Amino acid sequence: xxxxxxxxxxxxxxxxxxxxxxxxxxxxxxxxxxxxxxxxxxxxxxxxxxxxxxxxxxxxxxxxxxxxxxxxxxxxxxxxxxxxxxxxxxxxxxxxxxxxxxxxxxxxxxxxxxxxxxxxxxxxxxxxxxxxxxxxxxxxxxxxxxxxxxxxxxxxxxxxxxxxxxxxxxxxxxxxxxxxxxxxxxxxxxxxxxxxxxxxxxxxxxxxxxxxxxxxxxxxxxxxxxxxxxxxxxxxxxxxxxxxxxxxxxxxxxxxxxxxxxxxxxxxxxxxxxxxxxxxxxxxxxxxxxxxxxxxxxxxxxxxxxxxxxxxxxxxxxxxxxxxxxxxxxxxxxxxxxxxxxxxxxxxxxxxxxxxxxxxxxxxxxxxxxxxxxxxxxxxxxxxxxxxxxxxxxxxxxxxxxxxxxxxxxxxxxxxxxxxxxxxxxxxxxxxxxxxxxxxxxxxxxxxxxxxxxxxxxxxxxxxxxxxxxxxxxxxxxxxxxxxxxxxxxxxxxxxxxxxxxxxxxxxxxxxxxxxxxxxxxxxxxxxxxxxxxxxxxxxxxxxxxxxxxxxxxxxxxxxxxxxxxxxxxxxxxxxxxxxxxxxxxxxxxxxxxxxxxxxxxxxxxxxxxxxxxxxxxxxxxxxxxxxxxxxxxxxxxxxxxxxxxxxxxxxxxxxxxxxxxxxxxxxxxxxxxxxxxxxxxxxxxxxxxxxxxxxxxxxxxxxxxxxxxxxxxxxxxxxxxxxxxxxxxxxxxxxxxxxxxxxxxxxxxx
Amino acid sequence: xxxxxxxxxxxxxxxxxxxxxxxxxxxxxxxxxxxxxxxxxxxxxxxxxxxxxxxxxxxxxxxxxxxxxxxxxxxxxxxxxxxxxxxxxxxxxxxxxxxxxxxxxxxxxxxxxxxxxxxxxxxxxxxxxxxxxxxxxxxxxxxxxxxxxxxxxxxxxxxxxxxxxxxxxxxxxxxxxxxxxxxxxxxxxxxxxxxxxxxxxxxxxxxxxxxxxxxxxxxxxxxxx
Numbered sequence: 024x025x026x027x028x029x030x031x032x033x034x035x036x037x038x039x040x041x042x043x044x045x046x047x048x049x050x051x052x053x054x055x056x057x058x059x060x061x062x063x064x065x066x067x068x069x070x071x072x073x074x075x076x077x078x079x080x081x082x083x084x085x086x087x088x089x090x091x092x093x094x095x096x097x098x099x100x101x102x103x104x105x106x107x108x109x110x111x112x113x114x115x116x117x118x119x120x121x122x123x124x125x126x127x128x129x130x131x132x133x134x135x136x137x138x139x140x141x142x143x144x145x146x147x148x149x150x151x152x153x154x155x156x157x158x159x160x161x162x163x164x165x166x167x168x169x170x171x172x173x174x175x176x177x178x179x180x181x182x183x184x185x186x187x188x189x190x191x192x193x194x195x196x197x198x199x200x201x202x203x204x205x206x207x208x209x210x211x212x213x214x215x216x217x218x219x220x221x222x223x224x225x226x227x228x229x230x231x232x233x234x235x236x237x238x239x240x241x242x243x244x245x246x247x248x249x250x251x252x253x254x255x256x257x258x259x260x261x262x263x264x265x266x267x268x269x270x271x272x273x274x275x276x277x278x279x280x281x282x283x284x285x286x287x288x289x290x291x292x293x294x295x296x297x298x299x300x301x302x303x304x305x306x307x308x309x310x311x312x313x314x315x316x317x318x319x320x321x322x323x324x325x326x327x328x329x330x331x332x333x334x335x336x337x338x339x340x341x342x343x344x345x346x347x348x349x350x351x352x353x354x355x356x357x358x359x360x361x362x363x364x365x366x367x368x369x370x371x372x373x374x375x376x377x378x379x380x381x382x383x384x385x386x387x388x389x390x391x392x393x394x395x396x397x398x399x400x401x402x403x404x405x406x407x408x409x410x411x412x413x414x415x416x417x418x419x420x421x422x423x424x425x426x427x428x429x430x431x432x433x434x435x436x437x438x439x440x441x442x443x444x445x446x447x448x449x450x451x452x453x454x455x456x457x458x459x460x461x462x463x464x465x466x467x468x469x470x471x472x473x474x475x476x477x478x479x480x481x482x483x484x485x486x487x488x489x490x491x492x493x494x495x496x497x498x499x500x501x502x503x504x505x506x507x508x509x510x511x512x513x514x515x516x517x518x519x520x521x522x523x524x525x526x527x528x529x530x531x532x533x534x535x536x537x538x539x540x541x542x543x544x545x546x547x548x549x550x551x552x553x554x555x556x557x558x559x560x561x562x563x564x565x566x567x568x569x570x571x572x573x574x575x576x577x578x579x580x581x582x583x584x585x586x587x588x589x590x591x592x593x594x595x596x597x598x599x600x601x602x603x604x605x606x607x608x609x610x611x612x613x614x615x616x617x618x619x620x621x622x623x624x625x626x627x628x629x630x631x632x633x634x635x636x637x638x639x640x641x642x643x644x645x646x647x648x649x650x651x652x653x654x655x656x657x658x659x660x661x662x663x664x665x666x667x668x669x670x671x672x673x674x675x676x677x678x679x680x681x682x683x684x685x686x687x688x689x690x691x692x693x694x695x696x697x698x699x700x701x702x703x704x705x706x707x708x709x710x711x712x713x714x715x716x717x718x719x720x721x722x723x724x725x726x727x728x729x730x731x732x733x734x735x736x737x738x739x740x741x742x743x744x745x746x747x748x749x750x751x752x753x754x755x756x757x758x759x760x761x762x763x764x765x766x767x768x769x770x771x772x773x774x
Numbered sequence: 775x776x777x778x779x780x781x782x783x784x785x786x787x788x789x790x791x792x793x794x795x796x797x798x799x800x801x802x803x804x805x806x807x808x809x810x811x812x813x814x815x816x817x818x819x820x821x822x823x824x825x826x827x828x829x830x831x832x833x834x835x836x837x838x839x840x841x842x843x844x845x846x847x848x849x850x851x852x853x854x855x856x857x858x859x860x861x862x863x864x865x866x867x868x869x870x871x872x873x874x875x876x877x878x879x880x881x882x883x884x885x886x887x888x889x890x891x892x893x894x895x896x897x898x899x900x901x902x903x904x905x906x907x908x909x910x911x912x913x914x915x916x917x918x919x920x921x922x923x924x925x926x927x928x929x930x931x932x933x934x935x936x937x938x939x940x941x942x943x944x945x946x947x948x949x950x951x952x953x954x955x956x957x958x959x960x961x962x963x964x965x966x967x968x969x970x971x972x973x974x975x976x977x978x979x980x981x982x983x984x985x986x987x988x989x990x991x992x993x994x995x996x997x998x999x
Contacts, residue, residue, distance in 0.1 A: 191883060282827065602976065
């Protein structure tokens with residue numbers, strides 16, 4: 024019966040029970056749909072509204088807070104497209120525009136790590152492609168349960184192999200990201216994927232269906248039953264079914280990716296853009312055809328008529344509801360002028376991409392879909408695209424006062440040289456700080472030949488123009504432990520670190536994307552964390568003068584009542600005027616002055632030291648100092664332009680101890696330093712807005728003057744050289760030992 | 775000199791190969807898999823990537839492309855051909871080179887800058903190097919372990935057809951540390967590491983790979999001069 028549930032049938036059978044709750048809609052939402060339509064929805068309409076009004080598509084719980092992120096005048100200066108588009112677009116000069124976005128694929132990756140992570144890459148790449156840009160790089164920010172937990176050995180290798188499989192085959196360099204571990208992610212790993220694309224200004228595409236008579240083309244993969252979550256409910260016996268509903272094989276709810284087809288789709292779209300054959304375009308991601316048609320129609324000036332019988336199917340038994348909800352990968356939808364259709368189909372045929380006209384733009388303001396001669400969808404598209412907005416209750420977590428009161432001051436600290444040495448090595452070999460090569464060696468960072476810096480550098484750096492040496496830098500950062508202690512401050516620290524990481528390459532930060540990973544919005548404590556995080560991000564972006572260009576919210580990252588730490592992951596984009604003058608973390612020459620930039624305070628709340636040596640989380644996170652971050656970034660950019668530095672590395676988790684060890688290992692060169700104050704604080708404090716640099720020999724006075732001009736405290740620690748990390752009067756460690764400790768951890772856990 | 779770079783569906787390093795050709799002072803000519811046409815080029819590069827997704831054996835479908843129908847006889851007649859990574863796999867599938875590339879010993883994709891030793895500095899693509907010269911070039915593959923029967927391996931070594939070897943232990947388990955080989959004439963060369971990613975220290979670990987491209991350009995100029 025569900026397959027014959029037309030608008031007429033729906034109007035005639037108002038009392039027909041419908042499984043709206045199984046589809047995730049509340050009673051109120053269902054009533055609202057009936058109110059909008061003036062009748063009960065058809066099965067297909069119910070499916071469409073249920074996915075469009077899901078938290079994932081509608082942002083119904085977070086929207087009221089996300090409004091804070093709208094850019095002010097200073098921030099929006101370089102924006103060509105902002106929040107609301109598939110991805111924000113930033114002008115980087117010389118006629119180039121860059122679009123970038125980070126998105127989560129957390130839940131699928133827990134269920135099926137390999138395909139979940141793989142399709143996460145595929146989805147974000149299509150977002151970038153839909154803006155008109157050529158995708159040029161990806162990054163992955165990954166968070167798992169304890170590194171030695173049994174399930175981490177299942178999830179992590181699967182996730183990494185999925186990213187490796189999809190990204191490598193697609194031909195996009197993987198230039199950075201994060202890998203972090205915490206018990207709070209044991210049942211809820213965070214798999215956040217970032218993609219960046221580049222275009223000329225004129226190539227910007229719009230996600231709108233306008234011009235009545237224009238054709239709607241679905242191209243790419245065929246539509247199958249994969250990823251149809253709730254739709255099976257519609258075919259179930261309680262809803263009448265169509266005879267084979269109960270007998271139908273259960274399909275996996277996680278989609279399967281085909282990176283080869285995605286590569287063809289990328290090249291096909293770019294040729295279509297270059298040939299001027301597209302009026303509007305939208306990628307198909309979550310909620311598939313339902314989302315693409317409603318968003319295109321809602322973004323346009325008219326309506327749309329779609330013939331669902333014309334959708335190419337992998338499984339001919341799919342019902343209209345299933346066709347609408349299917350999340351089959353590697354599909355795009357374009358709006359094409361009738362006189363361009365032939366040329367459009369020719370380009371698709373060249374790339375072996377199947378393309379089918381499934382409808383056309385109309386002037387009636389209605390989204391209409393027919394199937395087997397009956398009308399199964401007839402709705403005002405904006406009502407589905409906009410969705411409800413909730414002002415969820417919020418409450419400061421009840422345990423937060425106690426958590427903040429449990430400051431790390433009382434923890435037992437290493438007091439002498441041998442104890443400090445042991446603490447440094449314990450930290451360096453901890454899973455969070457250890458060498459990530461076991462993961463990153465499975466990713467291709469060379470393809471396309473423009474990668475100037477990739478992990479383990481602070482930020483990834485890509486050349487955009489071989490003639491002018493213009494480039495872009497990218498970094499992502501997040502720190503769930505800081506955010507658990509103070510989501511406002513923790514989010515500002517995540518932004519500060521990503522901003523600082525980009526600045527360490529010599530680039531100037533220009534824009535921000537974010538992926539907000541939180542627990543259940545129905546928990547007032549989680550909503551309070553979300554609101555605080557967004558407020559912190561908005562205030563920090565305003566202070567830094569850079570806009571948030573887009574992002575993604577992932578809620579319900581919790582198992583039972585245990586929510587993850589609030590974990591906003593922040594991506595920052597920077598522009599590098601001349602990539603040949605990039606800075607990197609490794610000590611590259613002997614007898615260079617080693618200088619600590621910034622101010623070190625006694626800040627250990629949420630620190631790596633407290634976590635690794637005491638399993639402690641309490642107190643307050645370090646103070647964010649956005650003004651200092653801005654001045655530090657200005658200093659780094661100027662120093663890079665003047666070639667004053669031979670290395671630069673930011674200080675973050677683990678503080679100076681980890682930064683010095685990494686600069687030594689990376690450059691294959693030791694250093695001898697004298698700590699200015701209390702050795703423990705100097706080595707392990709996580710005060711923000713700091714970096715350790717080595718100065719080009721002979722340029723020390725110039726650099727000192729530049730630091731003074733930017734009001735950045737600069738403390739000379741010592742010089743580079745030798746094969747040990749030597750802290751005067753405290754301890755020495757050979758580079759061999761540092762390397763052994765740093766490199767041994769992940770292979771021992773996962774090989 | 776005009777050097778063709780073939781794009782198969784799923785080729786990824788074609789733009790990089792073309793850039794390396796330009797760095798070596800030659801003109802890069804795009805060749806399309808579906809065209810039975812080599813456009814009169816003086817040499818051909820089969821670039822890295824995942825032709826047809828490599829869902830079947832790597833290179834097994836690409837070898838049947840129309841462009842290969844032109845390339846195979848031309849290569850046998852002496853046209854210099856360089857197969858990099860997936861291109862090497864295609865050359866083996868097309869039987870222009872013996873043996874096969876199998877899954878890495880560790881079963882994981884490996885991206886790593888690997889030291890190589892030039893074993894044969896007289897091929898069309900390596901004559902600019904010294905025999906025994908050390909190169910640092912990226913390796914990035916999941917199915918890069920060279921394999922062949924003992925008789926074939928003996929024959930390759932006896933006739934000097936091993937072109938480059940991994941210095942030290944082969945990271946992927948390649949037989950006898952073989953990273954690249956050539957045909958009997960020394961004009962068709964295939965290797966797993968990516969010399970096109972080592973043409974500029976800005977974007978690669980070294981500029982050591984540029985010699986593959988300058989070798990063929992220099993030899994061509996010499997033959998014409």
